[in-house]
Amino acid sequence: MSENNYKHWKPEEDQDGIVWLHLDQADTSTNVLSYEVLGEFEQLLEVYTNQPPRGLIILSDKSSGFIAGADVKEFGHFESEDEAKQTIERGHRIMNQLENLRCPTVAVLKGFTLGGGLELALACKYRVADRDYSTKLGLPEVKLGIHPGFGGTVRLIERVGILKAMDMMLTGRNISASAAKRMGLLAYSVPERHLLEAARNTVLKPPKPKPLPWWLKLLNNKQLRPLLAKMFVKQVSKRVSRNHYPAPFALIELWCRHYGNRERMLREEATSVARLITGHTAQNLVRVFLLQEQLKSLGRMNDYAPKHVHVIGGGVMGGDIAIWCALQGFNVTIQDQKHETLAKVLKRAYKLYKRRLKRPLRITEALDRLTPDMAGNGLVKADIVVEAIFEDATVKRELYKTIEPKLKADAIIATNTSSIPLEELCDVLEDQGRLVGLHFFNPVAKMPLVEIVCGKATSDDARNRASAFTKKISRLPLPVISSPGFLVNRVLMPYLMEAVELAREGVPLKIIDDEATAFGMPMGPIELADTVGLDICLKVAENLGQHMGMDVPELLKQKVEQKLLGKKTGQGFYRFEKGKAVKPAPDKHYTPHADIQDRLIMRMLNEITACLRDGVVESEDLADAGVIFGTGFAPFRGGPVHYIHERGAEQLIKLQEKLASRYGDRFKLDEGWNRFISPDQDN
């Protein structure tokens, strides 16, 4: 055996002359195709091109998976489109060289195989995968504002046909090994115990490649492509707009215009990705991705291993938190005073687990982790007690007093309160440091953010544990101070209230919502308010109003008095049919005032500025992360603070002052705006 000259790769030749090429990227737990990793790979391929081995098997030594994609951090460093293009073309060269090796090549897939990782696997002649559900294959580039750029567009379409390929690339969703096998992406999908044998066998007895069925080939025909492309565009347009998210449209066009000519399509793929990657959208989406990583890193605490979560209160939030924690592998007891409430929790749990887990044995396993516990037996053994009873400080205090003596010494109490400052709750506790806020958003299964609320008495340990726990249940922890509304609700409410005010002025509801979605919000504010529930909006708004002097519109109060609460009652601002808002088309002759979008967005921007001034979160980045993951704020804009920087604070201040003169005090410029104009302010 010769000594290994490579930092990240480890080639081993077996007695059959097969080279097993292990990727074990140095100094990280996950393999990515960094500049260095690709560089070494190129050197290795040079060797194999000159002296082809019996076969080449590429596999990962990481437990996390094969390769998680390109190194996203490198995306931000491109100075120009040309530089980006050069880097991408280098990737193309390497993949082509791999594809052209004169020996059988096999990628062994296990765990995450994403983006560039899957593209590398596609450049191999064969792929074999561990059929365990932890194996996930996908091309999520579109979520970063680009599309596959290492030849993946060409090779995936060739391999599985245009329909499946476009579905994977346009949605960016992951597929399981069994799904990949069905679509012809894999030579074998086997249990882990046979994985290496399958790879070896593939080299020694290479299976005949299966051609695509004739009708799938036909769809790539030059005459049919434009028709099909139109259909794809139509589908994508339903979800995103071309101005905000150009990548999926670029991908469709790439296929439509260049498919027949392989070399040209590969070349154009590189050009297209280089253009996208240096654009605003991709740069901002990469920023969002990195913000997400930053939040995840806040939850890093290796020696904390909670097992048992006890949730008190089986309402919508408490129930959903319990359901989610059990899904994520925790033992959960859920306590409520009513059997019927607990029964409803179990019903919701079954619904979610059935959708998520599919296989009956796994559903049962998850349900077995969720124990209805009217007697509160779970308190004694719990590592974390999540309190999600109704918003009443007196009742909460009484509860804390009774439960604390039963708790384990190091158990933390996490309250899901959205409005009561922790300082008003903690003084009944012997150990005040153990109380922390875990503010989840509704619906828990869809909203990735959890605000970690720290009162003055909250101990560092409780905060760290709460963050670590949040990460363990696959949510993103955002530390905030215990001030009214914390971050997300505080920023969201003025925006929603402005929308209600616009509605009162008689602006057609659809126009209000359309202005917001045109800015890039995932859902208009009126529809959002209806979805959240107008009673809940009113409660939060009144609470905030009390603390910060925000006016609560009469119209909202009226709606709640009339019991028109939104989606849950079938009628709020909108009427709901089968869970969908019916939006009447506005009068054709109605011309909306030009400042509607400004009014909505500026209230939000002014509030985020106030939050920064109050120190609700530690940094501008965290503020952006919170608002994006907590409200869905237009991700391609990179966050509200980032947007302020991009648009220019001076300009926005002028706009705000204009609005203040027109509409009064609610547009009063916050003092915090200073931080954006005085140069000595840091992040």
Add this chain to the structure above:
Amino acid sequence: MAETKSKKKTTRRTTTRKQPVYIVDGARTPQLKAQNKPGPFNAAALAVSCTRPLLARQPFEPDELDEVIVGCVMPGPDEANIARILGLRTGVGIHVPAFTVQRNCASGMQALDSAAKDIRLGQADLVLAGGVEAMSHAPVLFNETMVTWLGAWMGAKTFGQRMKVLGQLRPGHFKPIIALLRGLTDPVVGLSMGQTAENLAYRFNISRTEMDAFAVRSHQRLGEAQEAGYLEEIEAMYDTRGNVYLHDDGLRKDSSIEKLAKLRPVFDKPFGKVTAGNSAQITDGAAMLILASEKAVEKHDLKVMGVMKDSNWAGLEPAQMGLGPVHATTPMLKRNRLGLDDIDYWEINEAFAGQVLACLKAWEDPDYCKQELKLRSAFGSIDQQRLNVDGGGVSLGHPVGASGARIVLHLLHVLERNKAKRGVATLCIGGGQGGAVLVERMEG
């Protein structure tokens, strides 16, 4: 150091005398009457559902148990060794062994007895034991002609062969075997369980009205117990459709002798006396208990419900199986130098109203006691105010594998409530056996 000393002492004691067996806690599901279709829970789900809250309230961790023993007559096709399924699904963990026992209607009691024996011998300190039955899930099987035909079908390779085999298929092939009915029929003498009860009614001259009156009283007592909240061993059960089950649903509050008199005999038509109204109901349910050694009680500071003093099994004529309690209990009381009067409370499982009444009459009958029990005279009478005080199988059902555990658990609650000392739980067993357990409540 003190610890090592006591450890030594225990080891020595193991070899010298039997360890006492304590029952420290228990829980059961509400018993759900079969509604002509599989009920909302299969056997494993029933057992899991009462075991989870039971384990949750223990001061020890589930993996500190030494074994899991479950009695079950007819587990579903996916429930082989259901005890192991229970252990794995309730977090008892992979390292704790588990086995399933089958002694027909006494399977749950057999589980307790097996647990007690391991503890007495010093081989276990903490055992989860009990019984479960989902009678509504009993399988329906292909008959043998159909199975033979299926074999031929699998073997047929060519089209011609297949057509030939297909031509042999007859309507009779589709006649199913209903496993539940077969299970309730004696496989040796061929009598249904109801017919063995008819035998007893005939032998002891028990009238239809006596049986119906007993049945009505069973319902009344269960009704009163439910209202008074005496069935505190029940843990709520939740399905995945948003329903919660809190009570034994076989209770008929409006039951009366007049109404029951209208029912026709089920087993011996047209002259029989045993009806659906005075027999145990076909029901789904589970009951699980925790048994502990003295060492475990001390180690975890467990609150003790009672001591399992003794147990006994007996065999008798299958056609008279309903008298099993008499044969199992008598020798057990004799060897503990106790008479019927020394027992404060009784649980005699109500397989059939007539069968329980026959047991009482057998003990009062000098001839029976002399000939069958080898006693010098009648053994005595049981005060019915102390028998099945909160109802029994006729009103709350008899999920065969579970009942043996359920009556022991409930007996302990009855003793506690009445601050009484001694109790016997006993039942008759299809195939001609009886089983009995003697328990004593711990004072203070």
